[in-house]
Amino acid sequence: MSPKKIAVLGAGSWGTAMAVMMARAGHHITLWGHNPSHIKQLKIDNSNVEFLPGTDFPSTLSVTDQLEETVEEHDFLMLAVPSHAFRQTLLKCKPQLKKDTIVSWITKGFETGTGLLAHEIVIETLGKDTKLALISGPSFALEVADNLPTAVVVASTDIEVATEVADIIRNANFLTFPTKHLASAEIGGAMKNILAIAAGISDGLGYGANARAALITLGLTEMVQLGHVYNCSESSFLGLAGVGDLVLTCTDNQSRNRRLGLQLGQGKKIDDAKQTIGQEVEGIHAAREVHAICEKWSLDMPICIQTYRILYEGLAPDVAVRYLLSRAQLAEPQLD
Numbered sequence: 001m002s003p004k005k006i007a008v009l010g011a012g013s014w015g016t017a018m019a020v021m022m023a024r025a026g027h028h029i030t031l032w033g034h035n036p037s038h039i040k041q042l043k044i045d046n047s048n049v050e051f052l053p054g055t056d057f058p059s060t061l062s063v064t065d066q067l068e069e070t071v072e073e074h075d076f077l078m079l080a081v082p083s084h085a086f087r088q089t090l091l092k093c094k095p096q097l098k099k100d101t102i103v104s105w106i107t108k109g110f111e112t113g114t115g116l117l118a119h120e121i122v123i124e125t126l127g128k129d130t131k132l133a134l135i136s137g138p139s140f141a142l143e144v145a146d147n148l149p150t151a152v153v154v155a156s157t158d159i160e161v162a163t164e165v166a167d168i169i170r171n172a173n174f175l176t177f178p179t180k181h182l183a184s185a186e187i188g189g190a191m192k193n194i195l196a197i198a199a200g201i202s203d204g205l206g207y208g209a210n211a212r213a214a215l216i217t218l219g220l221t222e223m224v225q226l227g228h229v230y231n232c233s234e235s236s237f238l239g240l241a242g243v244g245d246l247v248l249t250c251t252d253n254q255s256r257n258r259r260l261g262l263q264l265g266q267g268k269k270i271d272d273a274k275q276t277i278g279q280e281v282e283g284i285h286a287a288r289e290v291h292a293i294c295e296k297w298s299l300d301m302p303i304c305i306q307t308y309r310i311l312y313e314g315l316a317p318d319v320a321v322r323y324l325l326s327r328a329q330l331a332e333p334q335l336d
């Protein structure tokens with residue numbers, strides 16, 4: 001694949017790791033961040049010392065805080081901002097956007113307040129003919145920055161766009177699989193954040209590996225259940241962006257969502273736990289949106305709802321777990 005010019009919009013740990021990975025593969029990457037002092041620091045260090053220690057920026061990577069000219073100069077954008085900044089970033093890009101620009105994103109979450117999926121926001125703000133694609137799957141930023149093997153899906157309702165994006169960003173250590181199951185990949189990436197908080201809570205309370213495996217399995221049935229609202233098939237959750245990312249974040253302490261849950265399970269207050277992590281914890285927002293979707297569609301998703309109640313209603317984690325255990329006596333939830 002010949003080198004491309006790609007703009008990564010969002011200079012947090014994930015946008016920076018993807019930018020470094022693609023620049024190493026020979027692409028010309030511009031990494032935009034909204035915070036001028038952070039961008040200045042990245043330029044001085046030539047790396048992100050705080051969250052990606054030991055990762056130097058290749059010469060094919062430049063950093064900037066100038067959004068307008070970045071969008072103007074690129075026909076391949078990759079949004080890496082948190083979900084709460086997704087729509088406003090698209091709106092800021094819109095005036096400079098060219099007709100055939102690829103709008104891809106690596107954000108995982110529902111829109112705060114509306115519960116919309118990211119592709120719905122792209123279509124609402126930029127129009128239905130936008131060339132759009134999501135990149136998602138089990139992919140911790142630090143491991144990608146460390147050049148460790150990683151496999152993700154590239155999802156678009158237009159499989160030609162998914163294939164084009166997958167071909168551009170694939171390299172020996174970063175495998176990409178095109179798929180047309182866009183909504184499932186978005187739901188999987190957003191839901192696993194809530195379920196990783198739940199798994200962390202269970203581990204923080206001192207419950208063992210058996211309980212964790214049960215939470216992952218029953219959490220998957222909740223993912224599938226939410227998918228029914230969007231007409232997603234059960235099998236579309238059995239890939240990298242669904243069960244793959246769910247297993248990763250529920251089991252490894254690199255996950256910020258899992259780490260938040262661990263601290264809650266150990267009795268820490270939510271604000272203190274958030275402060276210790278110091279980065280985005282998308283599951284906190286996603287829990288609120290999923291709770292609202294469950295109310296709207298009368299869905300019975302006990303793990304997500306109990307997690308919501310711990311996060312927003314002050315429910316004690318052990319009380320939530322006892323409730324889940326009492327429900328589990330009823331019948332094992334099934335995928336169909």
Ligand SMILES: NC(=O)C1=CN([C@@H]2O[C@H](COP(=O)(O)OP(=O)(O)OC[C@H]3O[C@@H](n4cnc5c(N)ncnc54)[C@H](O)[C@@H]3O)[C@@H](O)[C@H]2O)C=CC1
Nearest residue numbers: 011012013014015034082085107108139140141279280282
């Ligand atoms: N870190 C990881 O391993 C992975 C993260 N993700 C997803 O990537 C997204 C970004 O997460 P991270 O980079 O990890 O978070 P982070 O906490 O490392 O960085 C977030 C960045 O967003 C910036 N930001 C905040 N508000 C903004 C705004 N209004 N406009 C532009 N930038 C803004 C912050 O300044 C910060 O640099 C999330 O949706 C996350 O779920 C997905 C896969 C892996």
Ligand SMILES: O=C(CO)COP(=O)(O)O
Nearest residue numbers: 137138139140255256257
């Ligand atoms: O999405 C991720 C890995 O695929 C990162 O998970 P956390 O946001 O929980 O750290």
